[in-house]
Amino acid sequence: MLRITIAQLNFTVGDIEGNVDRMVAAARQAAAEQSDIVVFSELSLCGYYPGDMLDEPEFIQRVEAGIAALQAASTETPYLHWVVGTPTRASGPGKRLHNSLVVVQNGAVRLQYAKQLLPTYNIFDERRHFEPGPDVAKVLRVGSFQVGLLVCEDGWNDHGGDYVVNPFERMRDASPDLVISINASPSHVGKREQRHAMFGGSSKRHGLPILYVNQIGGHDQLVYDGGSFAAEPDSGVVFEAPRFVEDVRTLLFDSGRFFTGGPGQADSTAPAAAKGPDQRDAAKPGSALAAQLKRPDPVPVQGIPTPDFYRQQIVLGLRDYARRCGFKQVVVGSSGGIDSALTLALAAEALGPENVVGITMPSRYSSSGSVDDSVALCRNLGIKLHTHPIADLVAGYARQYEESFGQPLAGLPLENLQARIRGTVLMEYSNAFGHLLLTTGNKSEISVGYCTLYGDTNGGLGLLGDLYKTEVFALSRHVNEHAGRELIPQAIIDKEPSAELAPGQRDVDSLPPYPVLDEVLKLLIEGDRLSTAELTAAQAFVSNLQQDEAGRALVQRVRRMVARNEYKRRQAPPILRVRPRAFGSGRQMPIAARYA
Structure with missing residues (x-):
């Protein structure tokens, strides 16, 4: 039986010391619940995303001091493995840093894995600062379990359409019992369902249970909603953490399935460091432990309205x-x-x-x-x-x-x-x-x-x-x-x-009626980033609008208005992103250009 604590926390970019304190508190809770592993999100040590702070020499020095502080703290919980997201130094040609996952246990770094797929689309620009990691799978042995580890985007290319490399294939070949993916996945309408479909599909395709851990919080224009989840090959998503709130909780894993309840939870009176993972009781049929286990509550297909x-x-x-x-x-x-x-x-x-x-x-x-x-x-x-x-x-x-x-x-x-x-x-x-x-x-x-x-x-x-x-x-x-x-x-x-x-x-004296304008804008600005339902509706609306000359002229007028007002948007304050493609870093268009 493997005990895994999900630490879905609200980290602050650049606050290394504060983020360390949050991780230590969560790790102590995990130890009190007799967990084997506590999992934090992508770049949890420095916060996601630090941008050009990564180029400042003293920043990486502070990060390394933070890793040292985590190593020291981990000696308090000698049997607990801390899965932490952090920048690490790269060697050889290219960028000087990796976006890495490190596993700290009892004062030492037991494993280090560098993210292979670095997104440069929409609001992401990781290749600006990081060098891709090697095309290898990293697996951590915890007791009798083999745990595969991935970082965010490495799990998003299982369809093989965006990158030549598919880390999930290497992970499947390594035959772990479980895959843990740490993420900093910003939220927009429909993103939860997209995550479930992507990782639920990968779990079924490769026969691998997956635990997906995300952060929460607002960072400039981006908001992270948490919603960490677990997926199984036969059942799909079987557990989901709350959204928009911090959440630290322990799941149990055995024989390819996730469970809640059982000893080792917050109400346990057993001392955290009294026994190691190989000494824990097995959940044999008819045992007291097996009797206390229960499956997570069903996860609704549709999320928040x-x-x-x-x-x-x-x-x-x-x-x-x-x-x-x-x-x-x-x-x-x-x-x-x-x-x-x-x-x-x-x-x-x-x-x-x-x-x-x-x-x-x-x-x-x-x-x-x-x-x-x-x-x-x-x-x-x-x-x-x-x-x-x-x-x-x-x-x-x-x-x-x-x-x-x-x-x-x-x-x-x-x-x-x-x-x-x-x-x-x-x-x-x-x-x-x-x-x-x-x-x-x-x-x-x-x-x-x-x-x-x-x-x-x-x-x-x-x-x-x-x-x-x-x-x-x-x-x-x-x-x-x-x-x-x-x-x-x-x-x-x-x-x-x-x-x-x-x-x-x-307003209607200067603009088309908003129900008309909005459908045209959705197609022009977001296009195929819309959900299937929204895209279909917008395409049908605009297609019908263009059946006559007046409608075609309206669409062209709106297109020109969008293009010639880029200079205003470039000077506007940041806006909170809630849709798939927002103005700002999510839509980068030239000002001095000729638009059709």
């Missing part, structure tokens, strides 16, 4: 971003519209309403309803709302403009001026009171440039920048359902979208 997934992902992403950047409070411009309302609601959930401030900034074009809606929203959420009118500021700018340039300020320059004054007010507040400014733009508007540089694009983080406008409405309704009461006033949800920068202005 999409709106709730978006809510949990964004809440965790903001909470960790603010904490890691040293912010305790945030400020949001409250326009009375759906985007700022949803941003305020999510911020209040993530940080507590006492740490969220709204500012309403009415102009001569703001409706009284918008101001009233902001008041009602902030009252429902329990957050403080300040009022800072901008009509006099706009008038002063317009007056000076005409005096300086000999013509009145009107049209688009006047509209953008209002947005920029509001952005300036919000940044003044941020500077004066130390709040993180959250920008409120959604993916539909950011895609086509329906936003003002140095105005509503000001801020340190965008919560909705990877949600299309139709998804913003759906998530707003879900927020109310989840709360069991009306947090976002129905008047805001029902209101026709408007920037309110000109008399009678409506």
Whole structure:
């Protein structure tokens, strides 16, 4: 019987000492449960992903000091094997580092394995810093068990379509009893099901039980959801850890199957170091141990419903971003519209309403309803709302403009001026009171440039920048359902979208209706990265749209708007990623280019 503790933890990039402390605490818990192995996630020692911090000489020195600290701590748990992700030095030509897995036990490094497949697609750029490891399988003997070890991407090429090398083939040839894969797999809608299909399929194809261990937490624009799981060849995924929370728990493994329960768990009174793995009782038929074992609860095929997934992902992403950047409070411009309302609601959930401030900034074009809606929203959420009118500021700018340039300020320059004054007010507040400014733009508007540089694009983080406008409405309704009461006033949800920068202005005057625009954008921006259902729906919608000349012209217009507004997106704040292809590192397009 093999006892394996999954340590699904929230590591901080660059916090070597803090990450060591977290691993030591988890290892002590594993030892108390008489585990043979404790498994941490990919690059757990330094956090995933450290980027060009890896190029700093003192960084790798700190990493090596961290490994030494883990080795010293492991002497407290002499029978426990610590599976740790860390950078290690490479020898020979090429990059100077490997993305490695090391196994530490009783003060020594027993095994080291360098990741072979280094992703350079979407948000990944590991080949920038790491050299691929050799095409070999690494197997660790623990008691009577042979445990194969992989690092993340090494398990994602079992179909053989992305790389020449398939580490799973080497692993199959090594004939381990079990494969453990350590991962730092960022989350987006549909990713859980993709992982289960990929590794569940590999488990069945090669006849190998697989334990997949992931991290959680927000790191800049990426969020990791955990959801560590175990798969068996005949049964598929049989166990799944919770998502979006830390989780340290012990599974039992024997005869190709995973179990929960039995002695050696948290309630055991046996001393952790009293016996080694070869001295443990076997789970023989009819034995007391076998009687206490049970199979994990069934794992649902479908995970968290999409709106709730978006809510949990964004809440965790903001909470960790603010904490890691040293912010305790945030400020949001409250326009009375759906985007700022949803941003305020999510911020209040993530940080507590006492740490969220709204500012309403009415102009001569703001409706009284918008101001009233902001008041009602902030009252429902329990957050403080300040009022800072901008009509006099706009008038002063317009007056000076005409005096300086000999013509009145009107049209688009006047509209953008209002947005920029509001952005300036919000940044003044941020500077004066130390709040993180959250920008409120959604993916539909950011895609086509329906936003003002140095105005509503000001801020340190965008919560909705990877949600299309139709998804913003759906998530707003879900927020109310989840709360069991009306947090976002129905008047805001029902209101026709408007920037309110000109008399009678409506978004539909400048853009196609959002249900139309969003389907076109999904196909143009995400394409085959969409789920099968979303891709099929978008393709059918756009194909039908292009049946006439007006529809074809609309698609081309949207394509041009996306292309010519790359310069705005390049200057925008980071946005929390929730979909397969987000703006930022996930979609790298040139600014000065000719698009068809």
